[in-house]
Amino acid sequence: MKVWKYGDNINTDMLFPGKYTYTCSTAEEIKPHLLEDLDPSFSKNVVKGDIIFAGKNFGCGSSREQPVVGLKAVGIKVVVAESFARIFYRSAINQGLILIECPDAVEAYSEGDDINLDVDNGKIVVGGKTFSFPKLPKEILAIRDAGGLLEYTRSKLKEKR
Amino acid sequence: MYVLELIFLLVFRLFYINLKNVIQFLFLRSATPINGVVDGRIIIVGGIVNMAMTFAEKLLAAYSGNKNVIPSQIVTVHPDHLLTHDNTAAIIQKIKNELEEYGVCSKSLSIIVLDHVIPAASEKTASNHKNIRSFVKSHNIKNFFDVGVGVCHQVVVEKGFALPGKLLLGSDSHTCSYGAIGAFSSGIDRTEAASLMLTGETWLKVPNSIKMTLSGKLQQGVFAKDVILHIIGDISASGANYCSVEFHGDVEQFSIDDRFTIANMGVEMGAKNATFPVDKATKEYLDSIGIPDGAYAAVYPDKDATYMQELDYDLSEIIPMVACPHTVDNVKPVSEIEGLEIQQCLIGTCTNGRLSDLQIAADILKGKEVKPNVRLLILPASKKIYEEALKMGIIETLVKSGGILLPPGCGPCLGAHQGVLAPGERCLSTANRNFKGRMGCKDAEIYLSSPATVAVSAIHGKVTDPGEEMKK
Ligand code: SF4
Numbered sequence: 001m002k003v004w005k006y007g008d009n010i011n012t013d014m015l016f017p018g019k020y021t022y023t024c025s026t027a028e029e030i031k032p033h034l035l036e037d038l039d040p041s042f043s044k045n046v047v048k049g050d051i052i053f054a055g056k057n058f059g060c061g062s063s064r065e066q067p068v069v070g071l072k073a074v075g076i077k078v079v080v081a082e083s084f085a086r087i088f089y090r091s092a093i094n095q096g097l098i099l100i101e102c103p104d105a106v107e108a109y110s111e112g113d114d115i116n117l118d119v120d121n122g123k124i125v126v127g128g129k130t131f132s133f134p135k136l137p138k139e140i141l142a143i144r145d146a147g148g149l150l151e152y153t154r155s156k157l158k159e160k161r
Numbered sequence: 162m163y164v165l166e167l168i169f170l171l172v173f174r175l176f177y178i179n180l181k182n183v184i185q186f187l188f189l190r191s192a193t194p195i196n197g198v199v200d201g202r203i204i205i206v207g208g209i210v211n212m213a214m215t216f217a218e219k220l221l222a223a224y225s226g227n228k229n230v231i232p233s234q235i236v237t238v239h240p241d242h243l244l245t246h247d248n249t250a251a252i253i254q255k256i257k258n259e260l261e262e263y264g265v266c267s268k269s270l271s272i273i274v275l276d277h278v279i280p281a282a283s284e285k286t287a288s289n290h291k292n293i294r295s296f297v298k299s300h301n302i303k304n305f306f307d308v309g310v311g312v313c314h315q316v317v318v319e320k321g322f323a324l325p326g327k328l329l330l331g332s333d334s335h336t337c338s339y340g341a342i343g344a345f346s347s348g349i350d351r352t353e354a355a356s357l358m359l360t361g362e363t364w365l366k367v368p369n370s371i372k373m374t375l376s377g378k379l380q381q382g383v384f385a386k387d388v389i390l391h392i393i394g395d396i397s398a399s400g401a402n403y404c405s406v407e408f409h410g411d412v413e414q415f416s417i418d419d420r421f422t423i424a425n426m427g428v429e430m431g432a433k434n435a436t437f438p439v440d441k442a443t444k445e446y447l448d449s450i451g452i453p454d455g456a457y458a459a460v461y462p463d464k465d466a467t468y469m470q471e472l473d474y475d476l477s478e479i480i481p482m483v484a485c486p487h488t489v490d491n492v493k494p495v496s497e498i499e500g501l502e503i504q505q506c507l508i509g510t511c512t513n514g515r516l517s518d519l520q521i522a523a524d525i526l527k528g529k530e531v532k533p534n535v536r537l538l539i540l541p542a543s544k545k546i547y548e549e550a551l552k553m554g555i556i557e558t559l560v561k562s563g564g565i566l567l568p569p570g571c572g573p574c575l576g577a578h579q580g581v582l583a584p585g586e587r588c589l590s591t592a593n594r595n596f597k598g599r600m601g602c603k604d605a606e607i608y609l610s611s612p613a614t615v616a617v618s619a620i621h622g623k624v625t626d627p628g629e630e631m632k633k
Contacts, residue, residue: 009398009488013596017603018575022278022286025251037603057399057431061596062575063334064248065350086403086433087334091350139235139364150255153356157263 008055014038015067027073048075059088094149105131213465215370217405244331247277250289266361272304274313279570282578311543314511325439325459340436341420369469374410377477382628385419386611390482394492402431417446429489484609487597505588506619509540513591518612523558525616531563532622576601
């Protein structure tokens with residue numbers, strides 16, 4: 001497991017350049033372009049279970065969902081950031097990518113620290129120190145538990161039938 | 162009911178109301194019915210509790226069927242419209258089976274505008290457009306605007322879909338633009354747009370609100386774009402994250418075009434929506450596009466509403482600004498980077514491609530020439546604007562001076578085609594984003610400014626403060 005550390009304002013063009021928006025839409029097409037302009041080593045070396053730590057306003061910019069779809073597809077376990085941009089946050093809920101907004105945990109992290117995660121209880125352990133983060137409201141957990149927004153919508157449509 | 166109301170207030174409002182006021186409220190409530198304001202958020206009218214609400218709270222309360230809502234509350238809403246553009250192809254692909262089985266929930270919910278890569282730049286983007294056209298046909302989608310009508314946000318406003326007091330969502334981050342007209346509008350992702358097409362329903366978290374009071378008058382050579390750049394530079398790219406931004410104060414001086422520019426960039430400070438009060442200018446604008454007064458009901462914040470933050474800006478102190486690479490909040494006075502050589506200039510996009518923007522540029526460029534080694538790209542934001550600009554001779558002036566006219570769409574704004582930059586090049590643009598790689602090349606630089614700054618700079622081939630030039 002590797003921790004990828006980035007700074008503030010990691011925007012959607014850094015995560016997935018806009019020029020590919022209308023040519024890449026499947027996870028396989030998205031993967032090689034993730035963080036292409038910021039950190040070309042990411043898409044080559046990322047493995048399932050890796051974690052991202054970042055600063056403020058992670059995911060700001062466009063409403064494109066390829067960054068979230070891509071990070072989920074390469075197996076990013078969680079993104080821990082000081083804060084997230086709104087549409088990105090919403091998109092992560094829709095795709096079932098776990099985000100943790102916890103500035104203290106980001107500040108505490110230094111290279112090589114062990115990370116332990118207990119999403120259900122809102123706890124993250126960074127280098128032996130435990131930090132809490134607020135749990136998601138029940139309406140949103142229902143979307144996550146269904147396996148993402150489309151699954152949630154599908155089950156609702158079936159119910160209505 | 163009384164007990165329930167009290168529990169509601171105590172549990173949810175504790176962070177907003179100090180305990181003294183709650184006690185005072187309990188005391189007042191048990192007395193005879195009374196009219197008055199207990200604190201910023203609770204108004205008692207004839208003994209009935211009414212919480213003073215912000216624009217966002219009031220509108221979302223109405224759309225969720227609640228009497229009151231409070232920040233962080235999750236509400237279920239049915240928006241009036243859902244905007245999608247070229248990304249409609251990917252959206253309908255996700256729900257192919259469901260569309261066949263259930264169809265769309267409403268034929269008039271969706272507004273689809275082809276604008277991002279127009280005319281198509283490749284076989285793939287052409288096929289996307291083709292798939293969207295056939296979806297529109299097979300599902301009888303009422304509001305479809307094909308290649309050439311304009312940039313989606315401009316089209317939504319021009320065609321009268323964005324009205325005061327309405328709720329619109331769109332799978333584009335600059336959907337927040339319709340706050341210019343007093344609507345509540347916000348961006349969502351493609352998956353959510355897909356879900357909305359099927360159900361017409363989604364959840365929203367009631368945002369905290371920020372009140373920005375703009376007072377005073379702008380100096381000559383200073384425009385709405387400078388105002389919003391100044392604000393973003395002040396509060397940072399995440400300064401309004403998750404929040405509803407309300408503009409108050411001397412805003413009647415701003416035309417709908419100006420308000421559009423400002424609301425459009427709300428998302429560049431993280432805002433969920435950014436809105437102007439509905440006034441004479443709004444009514445006149447709506448009237449000009451054939452929408453009578455009675456077709457909408459404006460929502461105004463209560464006078465005593467509580468804001469998470471209140472900020473005041475003195476407009477007379479604002480000077481021409483520029484956002485430097487590679488974040489929109491890296492804002493500096495134009496004078497600070499004056500003389501920096503540029504290879505490309507762009508006037509257009511959903512931020513600044515309106516008639517008044519083109520007019521300002523034409524006034525500056527009339528009888529002058531764009532520096533030979535500079536490419537000045539002109540993109541009217543819609544066909545309607547294009548036609549008006551043609552009639553008024555604006556296009557002729559711009560083209561004569563050396564401008565290169567592109568079709569009304571997003572063009573180079575997102576780096577997918579047209580006007581892509583080469584490594585080491587610099588572009589001064591009226592768009593809303595200067596992210597690394599945004600115009601197709603990670604080793605190029607994008608600077609954002611007003612159309613006046615871009616036009617003046619195009620003549621000199623270097624970044625130039627429009628102040629002096631406009632006095633000439
Ligand atoms: S003009 Fe640019 S910012 Fe506006 S909708 Fe098109 S791509 Fe997005």
